[in-house]
Amino acid sequence: MKRLLTLATFALALAATPVAAQDIAITGATVATGDGSDPITNATVVVQNGRVVAAGSGVAVPAGMQTVDGSGMWVTPGIFASITNLGLVDVDAVAQSNDVNASDSPFGAALDVSPVINPNAQDFAYSRAGGVTRASVMPGAGASIFAGQGAIVDLGADYDAVRHPRAFQYVEMGERGAWLAGGSRTSAHALLRNALLEAGSFGDAAQLTGGRKTDGNRLGQTIGLDARFTPDADRSSDVLLTRFDAAALVPVVNGEQKLYVGVERASDILSILALKEEFPALDMVLVGVAEGWMVADRIAAAGVPVISAALRDLPVSFEQLAATQSNVGRMLDAGVTVAIGGYDSSGDHPRGLPQMAGNMVALNRVPGATGMSWGEAFAAITSVPAAIAGLEGRVGVLAQGAHGDIVVWDGDPLETSSAPVRVFIDGVEQPLVNHQTRLRDRYRSLDESKLPRAYER
Amino acid sequence: MGRHFNKGGTAALLAATALAMAGCTTAGEERPATGAAPVAGEEPYASTYQAYPGQPTAIVGATIYDGAGGRIENGTVLFADGKVVGIGDAGLAIPAGYTRVDGTGRFVTPGIIDIHSHLGDYPTPSVDAHSDGNEATSPTTPEVWAEHSVWPQDPGFSRALANGGITALQILPGSANLMGGRSVTLKNVPSRTVQGMKFPGAPYSMKMACGENPKRVYGGRGRAPSTRMGNFAVNRETWIEAQDYMAEDDPDRDLAMETLSGVLSGDIMIQNHCYRADEMALVMSMAEEFGYKVAAFHHAVESYKIADMLRDNDVCSAVWADWYGFKMEAYDAIPENAALIQNQGACVVIHSDDENGIQRLNQEAAKAQADGRRMGIDIADADVISWITLNAARAMGIADMTGSLEAGKMADVVLWNGDPLSVYSRPEMVWIDGAMMYDMNDSAMRPVSDFELGQPGEGDVK
Secondary structure, three states: OHHHHOOOOOOOOOEOOOOOOOOEEEEEEEEOOOOOOOOEEEEEEEEEOOEEEEEEOOOOOOOOOOEEEOOOOEEEEOEEEEEEOOOOEOOOOOHHHEOOEOOOOOOOOOOEOHHHOOOOOHHHHHHHHOOEEEEEEOOEOOOOOEEEEEEEEEOOOEOOOEEEEEEEEEEEOOHHHHHHOOOOHHHHHHHHHHHHHHHHHHHHHOOOOOOOOOOOOOOOOOOOOOHHHOOOOOOOOOOOOOHHHHHHHHHHHOOOOEEEEEEOOHHHHHHHHHHHHHOOOOOEEEEEOOOHHHHHHHHHHHOOOEEEOOOOOOOOOOOOOOOOOOHHHHHHHOOOOEEEOOOOOOOOOHHHHHHHHHHHHHHOOOOOOOOOOHHHHHHOOOHHHHHHOOOOOOOOOOOOOOEOOEEEEOOOOOOOOOOEEEEEEOOEEOOOOOHHHHHHHHOOOOOOOOOOHHHOO | OOOOOOOOOOHHHHHHHHHOOOOOOOOOOOOOOOOOOOOOOOOOOOOOOOOOOOOOEEEEEEEEEOOOOOEEEEEEEEEEOOEEEEEEOOOOOOOOOOEEEEOOOOEEEEOEEEEEEOOOOOOOOOOHHHOOOOOOOOOEOOOOEHHHOOOOOOOHHHHHHHHHOEEEEEEOOOOOOOEEEEOEEEEOOOOOOOOOOEOOOOOOEEEEEOOHHHHHHHHOOOOOOOOHHHHHHHHHHHHHHHHHHHHOOOOOOOHHHHHHHHHHOOOOEEEEEEOOHHHHHHHHHHHHHHOOOEEEEEEOOOHHHOHHHHHHHOOEEEEOOOOOOOOHHHOOOOOOHHHHHHHOOOOEEEOOOOOOHHHHHHHHHHHHHHHHHHOOOOOOHHHHHHOOOHHHHHHHOOOOOOOOOOOOOEOOEEEEOOOOOOOOOOEEEEEEOOEEEEEOOOHHHOOOOHHHOOOOOOOOOO
16 A cells, blocks of 8 residues: 555645646556446556546556556545535635525525635545545525526646536425425425526527536536626516526526426425426436435436435434435336435535445345445446436546546445545546645644644644 | 522432432442432432343354453353343353344444434424424523433434444433533433433433533623633633532522532533533643543544543543534544544544434444554454443443443343444344344334324334
8 A cells, every 4th residue: 555655745735737647557456437337356447648548357558557556456436426515615614614505695596606616625625535536516595495506526636626617506495495485385386487487588588598508518628608697688577586597597497507406305306397397498306305215216207317315214304204214225226317415414525425325235234125236336426426417428437538537445435444545536646635634644643742743744 | 690599399308319319329430330220209200211021142153342342253142131141252151041143244242322412302303393402591501401301202213223223322412501401311212201211320411512602602692601711701600609509508409509519529420512622621620620520522523632631531532433624613623533532542432413423333433443544543343342332331421331241231232234343234133131122134123203103104114
């Protein structure tokens, strides 16, 4: 392990200019490709020009390429963390450092996290050190059922975190949505329909066709027109949405921007699925979905993917009475596309996703419960969430041409005892040093016989 | 202070009763094993818990972590009449009449103990009507008792049992107040009443909190404390008040003072919510000033900075494995905290403070162990298990009764379907006082709370 660690010495500061990707081959490792298959022992991964060239057994290492002996190690794609607040917060309870909820904002749907994401936030570095290489970042719904627009980021130690701005809109349609809408789900549904209709007519009047495609061919390099900044159109006096909010919803109505819908209760899930009859272009993703297993066949038939925290098993609210750890497994068995993501409790962070997935494997050994195979569980935190984010085949998987987001682990990544040893994003090796590791090193000893600990750095 | 000074009753008699409650005669690990069973009528709200019937049982062929740092391969655990009879290797003779349980490929630990839970006083569903954990109407409420808030129908108890192997847990008041009130220690056995769950003979603790919470809650209302120095001033004034009360010949009945004098007499332990190292050091000085002892600092995310002092003061740290960053005083939390504390020879307890985390204390301990190993601190698996068993029992004053698989102790036992330090393992069977209360292979042996009857997913595996 020492030989691997020696390469990973970096300064704490982010690189202001891009760091070159290195071509690298890792041999003799246990490789999990993230596609749902079982891990492959004694396999090789080759990364060139920031992209995966090949992964598997019997893969030849190109002549002259730097080769790392991965024996005893596991090599996987980086974790894709869905529905995070990475870069939006330094300390949750320090309001000035927390940009998650804009509770007093005049705007809802128009809010956009992409200009405010701070890759220097420590949670970015902690998550990176935990093997998380890409994530969706979402605003919280503070003043409106519409939280605003989330982004897809990479966790590289540079300032180019936002790779896919305005990747999705988020709307709360459960208990929280009801509260934000004025006290009832009836109001949340009325607001949602009104907003989509207003956005549709506003888009026609303003001759907007939407923001930009989220077809994934443009990963932030070519940021399209932001609908919010186009000229005004005539608006009648009784509209509820600001012009800015209405414009932001045009790509949602047109199906050009994904609509993530926060919903837990079985009946609420069906009401949301039924929206497709009124607004056929909607490209929805369900988030939360604690009672999804009860209507799993309907979700599967609608072809709407799900992002769900895996371990909720308590009736925390009346919209989660049927919560069970078997939820994800049962939805998967019914044919639903399910990613594991989001937060279960106050202690959760993106780097805890492997533990959540590991628990799904454990569940398979509990009679009557429905868990996941190892491959399914690992896919649910890599390739599946990436695909739901619109990055199928390019992120979260060790497939030819995919981003060179590689994590070398000191053991089975789903096991509590394992951790990353090296992390690459687009082929660039990443620093694993952060505030926590520096504190750890300072307080390794408490000896102050010569100088205070403050001089130890 | 806003505290009520209730009059009435025979003050001297009742005050004496509070101090001499059965099971509360001494605090901590030195407590003698005698007098564990309270006599009904001597103690208000006394435990009515009685162990359920069990079979004399021999678990054979398992890897045993005894909770006290011991490990036995291919071992045998014997228990009968609610008590551990003995543990040993494969050579241990099994008396006639014992039911054999095959432990091949499985692991045995003592029942898992959570020193910091709010099950019952912040139950699910987490609706406002269930918010019974903080009497946030005064910064010092030593007069409240957590047991009077506990809802025994909290579905969280069953999840803690089935997924976490939790057999005993301490329910604490919340941390809004400097002095939050008395805790209650429970057996994780379903009951119609909280008295039916109370751990017989467990001493009381009082919950204290330093740092951000009290000063935020009360400062925000324009009253003391609004600063950390205000926190200490209010605490010290209250301790002086308690000293004065204790010096009175025939004091009137006062619930708050009864609790505080119990602390100063050493009958009631202190469980102190505290994050920052510098504040923990100040609290230890305050304890010295007034002559009481802190059993454990809870959360204690900076214990690693003062682990030597904690060791010298014999104070445990009840910590998470890796929570961080949710508030300013948690900014310096590091995942190596537990290992660094242990490395200095101080006492580590892994706690949950969470209805989800309580289902996975074994995994949290395993993570903390692995983070230590990566920085070169090797802590044996069997010692890590003590973080969630015997060390927790020590800091709760019940170590003479449970927390390890020592002959004569309560037969609180978990059979795991694999190594409990692996993410892939779950409790397979759980016994409390020798009675089987959970069996993974028998859906009838899974408790269902009243709240969940007739609801979606009733009786589902959770």
